[in-house]
Amino acid sequence: MANEVAFSAAKNNATIFLVSGELDKAIAAFDVALGFAAMGIKVDMWFILYGINSIKKPRGLLARFKHLFKIMREAPGRRPETDILPQRLIPFLNSASSRSLPLSHLNYFGIGPLLVNFVIRHKKSPLLFNMVKEAESLGVSFKICQPCIDILMLDVEEELMVNAEVHGVSAYALDVMKSHYNAVF
Amino acid sequence: MNDSDKELDVSGMSCPMPLIRLSQSVAELGSGKALKVIGDDPVFEQGVRDFCELNQIEIVSVLPLSARKVEIVIKSS
Secondary structure (H helix, E strand, C coil): CHHHHHHHHHCCEEEEEECCCCHHHHHHHHHHHHHHHHCCCEEEEEECHHHHHHHECCCCCCHHHHHHHCCCCCCCCCCHHHCCHHHHHHHHHCCCCCCCCCCCCCCHHHHHHHHHHHHHHHCCCCCHHHHHHHHHHCCCEEEEEHHHHHHHCCCHHHHECCCEEEECHHHHHHHHHHCCEEEEC | CCCCCEEEECCCCCCCHHHHHHHHHHHHCCCCCEEEEEECCCCHHHHHHHHHHHHCCEEEEEEECCCCCEEEEEECC
């Protein structure tokens, strides 16, 4: 019986699409992804725009200034030759990471997430940071939209805490067409 | 070499524009005709392959022209 369940689950796919860069939606998305992956379902997580912040490495207070003067190198999905100067303000200002996402409500300039994370830790639930690592160990695949990488000037190999692939919308269409569950957060 | 009936250049365009232009060109293409697509988007080749997989279109040849530029010939069924 157990084998039968594992066998039937292995054929199922789920796609989770994270657009929002807010802590509550990221927790919901990773909660669903971890639960599905634990049930033996193949989960593909897609990240676009600020959703990418939830899998970014934490960075120090002064690290954002590095992005103003950084020499852009060839990275997966990047086209450094098409970059323009004002674009550097985006990585400079977009400094949230998996440890420091804001809440959509009750943020109060960063005090809200501290309170929520304190309560989560007290209840022995995983923090977002731990959830991302758990998801990677459970075999969830992380995929990022290529135009977003180009716009946000993101270095996939350096700035992310997980191994992520860079794809276009066509790969998302194929993933969704073969999956049984698709959620957009 | 003239091995295609129609040519489509989507160089400089970014995802999803190459896919949209490709879809329009394939819709105008008659059956059994070949189409040559040239693009330099980082996900261009993957996009054409996915498009052909989903719509059962045959890929005749894939030829890298430079570091990023790729020339793909597809044939509609």
